[in-house]
Amino acid sequence: MRALTWHGKHDVRVDTVPDPQIVNPRDAIIEITATAICGSDLHLYDAVIPGLMPGDILGHEFMGRVVETGPKSTLKKGDRVVVPFTISCGACFFCQQQQFSACDNSNPVEKQEASELLYGHAMSGLFGYSHMTGGYPGGQAEYVRVPFSDVGPIVIPEGPSDEEVLFLSDILPTGWMAAENADIQPGDNVAVWGCGPVGLFAIQSALLMGAGQVIAIDHYPHRLDLARKLGAKVIDFKQTHVLEALMEMSGGIGPDAVIDAVGMESHGFSPDALMDALKQKVGIGADNVHALRMALMAVRKGGRVSIPGVYGGLADKFPIGALMEKGLQIRTGQTHVQRYSKELLHRILEGEIDTTFLISHRLSLEDAPTGYRNFHGKQDEWTKVVLKPGMAQGS
Amino acid sequence: MHRRQTDLPLAAAVLALTVGAGLAASAILKTGPKRPPDSAPGRTARRSGFGGYQVAGRTVTIAAPRSRIYEMWRKPDHLTDFMEGLAAVQVSGEDVTWVIDTPDGHLAVETRLVEDRENEALAWRSVEGAEIDIEAKVQLRDAPVGRGTEVEAHIAWRPRAGIVGQWAARLRGADPKMRGKQELKRLKMLLETGEIATSSNRKAD
Numbered sequence: 380m381r382a383l384t385w386h387g388k389h390d391v392r393v394d395t396v397p398d399p400q401i402v403n404p405r406d407a408i409i410e411i412t413a414t415a416i417c418g419s420d421l422h423l424y425d426a427v428i429p430g431l432m433p434g435d436i437l438g439h440e441f442m443g444r445v446v447e448t449g450p451k452s453t454l455k456k457g458d459r460v461v462v463p464f465t466i467s468c469g470a471c472f473f474c475q476q477q478q479f480s481a482c483d484n485s486n487p488v489e490k491q492e493a494s495e496l497l498y499g500h501a502m503s504g505l506f507g508y509s510h511m512t513g514g515y516p517g518g519q520a521e522y523v524r525v526p527f528s529d530v531g532p533i534v535i536p537e538g539p540s541d542e543e544v545l546f547l548s549d550i551l552p553t554g555w556m557a558a559e560n561a562d563i564q565p566g567d568n569v570a571v572w573g574c575g576p577v578g579l580f581a582i583q584s585a586l587l588m589g590a591g592q593v594i595a596i597d598h599y600p601h602r603l604d605l606a607r608k609l610g611a612k613v614i615d616f617k618q619t620h621v622l623e624a625l626m627e628m629s630g631g632i633g634p635d636a637v638i639d640a641v642g643m644e645s646h647g648f649s650p651d652a653l654m655d656a657l658k659q660k661v662g663i664g665a666d667n668v669h670a671l672r673m674a675l676m677a678v679r680k681g682g683r684v685s686i687p688g689v690y691g692g693l694a695d696k697f698p699i700g701a702l703m704e705k706g707l708q709i710r711t712g713q714t715h716v717q718r719y720s721k722e723l724l725h726r727i728l729e730g731e732i733d734t735t736f737l738i739s740h741r742l743s744l745e746d747a748p749t750g751y752r753n754f755h756g757k758q759d760e761w762t763k764v765v766l767k768p769g770m771a772q773g774s
Numbered sequence: 775m776h777r778r779q780t781d782l783p784l785a786a787a788v789l790a791l792t793v794g795a796g797l798a799a800s801a802i803l804k805t806g807p808k809r810p811p812d813s814a815p816g817r818t819a820r821r822s823g824f825g826g827y828q829v830a831g832r833t834v835t836i837a838a839p840r841s842r843i844y845e846m847w848r849k850p851d852h853l854t855d856f857m858e859g860l861a862a863v864q865v866s867g868e869d870v871t872w873v874i875d876t877p878d879g880h881l882a883v884e885t886r887l888v889e890d891r892e893n894e895a896l897a898w899r900s901v902e903g904a905e906i907d908i909e910a911k912v913q914l915r916d917a918p919v920g921r922g923t924e925v926e927a928h929i930a931w932r933p934r935a936g937i938v939g940q941w942a943a944r945l946r947g948a949d950p951k952m953r954g955k956q957e958l959k960r961l962k963m964l965l966e967t968g969e970i971a972t973s974s975n976r977k978a979d
């Protein structure tokens with residue numbers, strides 16, 4: 380089959396690779412009809428997430444048709460499914476608590492060692508990501524093997540288009556959980572850093588949960604425009620003092636809840652950076668926490684901090700004093716996608732949530748490297764790229 | 775079965791980090807008089823040498839009843855289903871021979887069942903005259919409500935007096951500590967999900 384593979388920093392290619400097979404009894408094989416490039420794929424593209432190997436197939440936002448099932452799969456051939464990016468067994472203590480991204484049994488045993496050293500524990504397996512989360516081949520391909528297919532995939536009824544439901548795989552539930560983690564109360568002032576896909580869906584979710592005012596912070600005019608269309612007030616940090624503005628726009632109190640949908644961006648965490656830093660004895664793989672630092676300063680006393688943005692390493696100059704003295708609460712984590720699938724599908728089918736406004740470009744799988752280059756280099760216009768293996772190249 | 779893969783550069787980087795922390799910790803350790811014992815399992819003590827024995831052990835919580843886990847260990851023929859480091863198990867009454875994979879090939883360890891408390895504990899000890907003095911024990915306890923069973927497995931081993939420890943060195947080369955932990959996690963996967971997770975896209979040829 381054809382698949383988008385990673386070969387190093389800013390080097391992704393569409394290669395011919397062996398088709399996936401049913402390996403374990405609960406597996407299913409999905410023929411991909413639509414798959415998206417995610418902001419966290421750009422972390423891989425920039426080679427700031429450790430544990431990728433040349434030839435790895437990327438892609439964790441995908442959907443398609445079931446073409447083959449293992450003996451313990453509950454899916455049927457022909458089912459149309461969206462697949463959560465978190466791989467979860469459904470049976471372990473964490474899955475039972477609906478903490479699906481903490482699943483004990485989906486990250487292969489020998490892949491857990493690095494995470495245990497770095498974080499104390501290993502998290503669930505993820506598609507198309509670091510080998511620290513299993514190194515599972517991703518869905519930017521013609522076919523994908525889906526483990527625990529009786530737990531993750533959500534069957535989509537005929538009717539809605541792929542584009543209407545594709546984002547149930549990651550960014551819609553991630554934005555939703557970001558707002559849920561901010562514990563939005565009716566009338567709240569909420570500030571959201573970053574108007575990428577997750578930030579935009581967090582804005583949409585916060586408003587649905589009853590926020591009185593959502594203030595979106597970014598510097599890309601087009602992204603700010605999308606935020607405004609969703610009903611947010613916007614701050615362009617290139618032209619405005621953010622902290623001052625947030626105080627003024629929240630009656631001198633500060634936002635009740637803040638959401639960091641930026642993450643570590645490009646100043647990242649990699650084995651090389653770690654080793655260098657270690658040699659210099661100046662610190663270790665400092666994640667860029669600029670947005671988070673500002674969010675902690677801005678949020679009101681006793682306020683809530685939600686971090687959907689991805690971090691991998693350690694933070695330098697983290698304002699622990701503001702956190703403690705102001706009595707803040709922090710909630711974060713990789714999304715427990717399966718927890719939200721049903722409810723969010725329902726909201727899409729009812730017309731309460733539309734996610735298609737985000738899609739700026741549709742490309743064939745063969746054109747995926749172009750998609751990466753432009754999503755990376757022209758973030759203002761290239762807000763979301765959907766790849767369609769069935770589409771002709773160059774169309 | 776899937777192939778074992780390791781992410782070497784990553785593991786090295788992470789290891790470098792923890793080594794730094796370890797040095798600082800050992801500096802703190804070398805102070806103070808003898809302390810009264812604490813509540814922690816002995817194998818977690820910051821000392822080496824347990825009466826000449828090497829020890830390795832690990833606890834894992836498995837969402838399965840004690841009886842089910844006890845049965846698996848009581849009739850150990852099927853342990854090779856999930857224990858990748860175990861080439862074969864030969865059972866003859868109370869005698870069990872464990873054939874272990876090491877970097878230098880197979881090692882056969884002849885043991886006898888020396889403790890058998892139903893749904894609570896099983897222990898095997900090397901037989902008289904064996905080159906190595908080894909004991910392996912599995913203990914089962916109820917986990918907090920709804921979590922299943924806490925499975926604690928540990929082994930202690932030392933070469934027989936007078937025998938140069940080539941044998942023990944081979945066992946050490948097999949890294950019993952990490953291996954034991956990984957085998958228990960595989961057991962947990964098998965009992966909780968019916969399969970052992972692998973990111974391999976293809977059946978092993």
Ligand SMILES: [Zn+2]
Nearest residue numbers: 417419440549
């Ligand atoms: Zn994503």
Ligand SMILES: [Zn+2]
Nearest residue numbers: 468471474482
């Ligand atoms: Zn699980």
